[in-house]
Amino acid sequence: MQLPTVRQLAGFLRINRNTAARALADLHREGHLQSQPGRGTFVADRPPTLPPSRAARPLERLVDEMLERTRRLGFTQGDLLATLAARTPDGNASAAAPPTKVLLVECNWAELSRYGAELEARLPLRVDRILVEDLPVRVAGEPGLLSSYQIVVTTFFHVHEVKRAMPPGAPPVVALLSAANISTLLRLTELPEGTSVGLVCNTPKGSQNLLRSVQSAGLWHLNPVLASTDDPWSVGVMLEKTRTVVCSELSMAQIARLLPADAELIVSDRTLDRGGLDMLRDMLDRLAGC
Numbered sequence: 204m205q206l207p208t209v210r211q212l213a214g215f216l217r218i219n220r221n222t223a224a225r226a227l228a229d230l231h232r233e234g235h236l237q238s239q240p241g242r243g244t245f246v247a248d249r250p251p252t253l254p255p256s257r258a259a260r261p262l263e264r265l266v267d268e269m270l271e272r273t274r275r276l277g278f279t280q281g282d283l284l285a286t287l288a289a290r291t292p293d294g295n296a297s298a299a300a301p302p303t304k305v306l307l308v309e310c311n312w313a314e315l316s317r318y319g320a321e322l323e324a325r326l327p328l329r330v331d332r333i334l335v336e337d338l339p340v341r342v343a344g345e346p347g348l349l350s351s352y353q354i355v356v357t358t359f360f361h362v363h364e365v366k367r368a369m370p371p372g373a374p375p376v377v378a379l380l381s382a383a384n385i386s387t388l389l390r391l392t393e394l395p396e397g398t399s400v401g402l403v404c405n406t407p408k409g410s411q412n413l414l415r416s417v418q419s420a421g422l423w424h425l426n427p428v429l430a431s432t433d434d435p436w437s438v439g440v441m442l443e444k445t446r447t448v449v450c451s452e453l454s455m456a457q458i459a460r461l462l463p464a465d466a467e468l469i470v471s472d473r474t475l476d477r478g479g480l481d482m483l484r485d486m487l488d489r490l491a492g493c
Contacts, residue, residue, distance in 0.1 A: 302329040303487055306349070306374075308357040308365050310335045310409070313453045314473070318381075321475055322356065326484055335361050339368040349373050353490055356483070358475075360412045377483055380476035381416060387449065387471040388420050396424040399445035403430045403438065405454045413451060416473055432457040442466070 307322065307330050309315045315332040322328050331352070333341060341348055349355070349369075355376045357365045362378035369376060382388075394400065402417065404410040410429040417427065428444050430437040432454050438461050441448070446465055450458045452472045462468060 302327045303353050303490065304329045304331070304351055305354045305356050306330075306352045307332050308335055308338055308355060308361065310361060310412075311405075311453050313451075314381075317472065318358075318475055322480075322483075325480055326487065328487075330356075335364050338365065342368050342370060354483075354486070360415070377486065379479035379483065380419070381473040382419060382476055384472055384474050387469055388422070390469055391417065391420075391422050391425060391449070394425060394447065397426055398424075398447065399426045399428050401428045401430055401441040401445050401448040401450075403432065403441070403448055403450040403454055403458050405432050405451070405457070407431045407434070409451060409454070413449065413471065416471070417449070432461075435461070 302323075305322070305328050307315060307319050309318060309332075312332075312334070315334070319330040319332050322330050335357075352374050355365060355369070355374050357376065357378055358381040359378045360381065362376060366376050391400065402410050402413045404413050407429070410431050414427055414429060417425070428441045430441040432438065438458070442461075442463070446463070447467045447469070448458065448462060449469045449471050452470050455468070455470050459468060
């Protein structure tokens with residue numbers, strides 16, 4: 204059986220390759236994994252018992268977290284153990300490359316923070332963040348701003364804005380799909396065909412982005428009514444047509460104060476599409492091989 208690599212382990216558990224390599228090395232050093240010359244590395248038949256004084260060490264917490272994530276993803280403990288055994292025959296974890304430095308560009312700090320954390324957790328990246336509205340001024344005023352980045356990352360909502368701000372010789376721009384989270388989509392699929400649903404963000408542009416996110420999930424059976432918190436009149440018109448409201452997490456506090464008691468508020472904190480992350484991982488691998 205072809206066993207997974209350390210990189211695949213990192214993607215499987217949503218941790219970076221440095222963390223995966225350290226975890227495997229620690230497990231081998233502690234005796235949880237054993238190397239057999241000419242055959243490979245396997246889970247030890249009788250893993251060592253740690254002294255009570257070491258029971259709370261960071262490695263144990265990491266293993267507990269790995270087991271919990273494995274369960275949530277629908278895999279068995281056996282799957283995890285087979286993946287942990289993906290080591291070179293001499294028992295040393297594959298050398299992990301240093302994180303690639305990328306620039307993430309989005310329209311608000313809430314999404315910059317969330318997407319940046321997601322990228323760093325799932326890929327070997329060091330992510331710097333900048334607002335879309337600040338990008339042209341920063342690029343014009345700081346000629347060397349982009350020189351330290353290998354890739355500029357944004358979402359499809361802003362890819363054209365970002366590309367327009369890129370000077371000649373700038374790093375490639377990669378657009379990722381940002382979709383409504385699964386709990387939001389599941390709730391919306393339960394609504395009868397033709398149901399009016401309010402889509403609210405802080406600005407009309409943000410509400411349009413929310414609409415595209417919902418439509419990209421194939422929820423064409425709903426009748427969207429757009430509003431924005433910077434236009435109270437539009438919120439009033441929306442509430443005349445529906446009591447079911449989807450909002451961004453950025454506008455949640457503002458819109459919650461405007462809704463009547465019988466309204467249902469569904470908060471949609473978008474997440475990055477897994478396929479786009481896989482594409483970005485492949486691109487990073489190609490860059491590393493150059």
